[in-house]
Amino acid sequence: MGAPAITMDVRRLGDSVAVVDIKGEVTSACEPVLMSAYEAAGPASKLVLNFAGLEYMNSGGIGMLVTLLVRANRQRQQLAAYGLSDHYREIFELTRLDEAITIFDSEESALEGVAR
Amino acid sequence: MTDTAGPDKVASAEQIGLSAQEAQATPPRDSASWARKVDRLEVDQRDGVRGTNVAGRRLMGPVQGFGKMWQKTYRMKAGSQIQPDHAIAVWKEHFPEFWPKGNRFAGALTGINPGDVALLDLAIGGGVKLSTGVFVLYADHESFTLMTPQGHMFAGWITFSSEKEGDETIIQAQVLMRANDPLYEAGMVMGGHAKEDKFWAATLIALGERLGVPDPTVQTTSTCVDSKRQWRHARNIWHNSAVRSVFQPPRRGASAQSQANQ
Secondary structure (H helix, E strand, O other): OOOOOEEEEEEEEOOOEEEEEEEEEEOHHHHHHHHHHHHHOOOOOEEEEEEEEEEEEOHHHHHHHHHHHHHHHHOOOEEEEEOOOHHHHHHHHHOOHHHOOEEEOOHHHHHHHHHO | OEEOOOOOOOOOOOOOOOOHHHHHHOOOOOOOOEOOOOOOOOOOOOOOOOOOOOOOOOEEOHHHOOOOEEEEEEEEEOOOOOOHHHHHHHHHHOHHHHOOOOOEEEOEOOEOOOOOEEEEEEEOOOOOEEEEEEEEEEEOOOEEEEEEEOOOOEEEEEEEEEEEEOOEEEEEEEEEEEEOOHHHHHHHHHHHHHHHHHHHHHHHHHHHHHHOOOOOOEEEEEEEEEOOOOHHHHHHHHHOHHHHHHOOOOOOOOOOOOOOOO
């Protein structure tokens, strides 16, 4: 298994919000990268995933997002997402992940949404 | 910042000279591998299975299930001669043939493709056949994933995949699931998990034998991802296909089709 073709940069916006900029391929192979990003987000109570740089995702990637969701729920953290193309938004709806991870159109609306 | 990408580092659309508009217009390379969105399952009657408890049902991911969330992995080493894409091609083409006896899988005639719905009759003990189905969520040349509908024993998906680890080809099935309702959860605790482990180990061994793996053995790993039960989904029991199967007439079309495994 090669190195996962993905980068995840974490931006802390104040004490309570962290944005994770995801660029590349989301597969089960990138679980260590995602979990490191999760750790880097620290105690933020709201995690916003930016999928604008998402280039590929398979079913293993969706599974990995479910495990991230479980972790976040355990810590009582809210999970949101934005930047999904129509294709990936449809996959979130098909897998019904959108019922647990709120999807927004832009970073601005995501930040507004999680602040409520 | 976390960045593990070395030689495989991802180039952005701008870096490779695509405009944002072009990048948006180009379909991602996974687009043909995913099923199109469906709200409720539609399926035709098929010979050899009852075909109940599927049409009109919604898909259920691990988020919608009731019980503890488990990730179970069944792994088989297949040596260096078998290529992963060959293993997956054989598995997709002959999927029902590897199932343990007493269970039936009636898929689409074209094999396993994204968006297909297969009908299942599963032996759950006491002479009861549970009639349910699965939806092909994702399929490419190295993996495919089935997702379950309302009423199935579990809410979640199972991914069948193969890859190289060094020289060795690994073939695996991985389930990410919650029992769908309190009744199924009780069943899983009282032998259901063991039965499921046995089912997928037997399936992998049958596949290994077909592929010519000498003495195929399966390693099973179970991890409880979330020990909390989601009581807000206890009402899933209304759709319980095991209960409904008890009160439904036996299957139509006694002659089993070639895909059905008696």
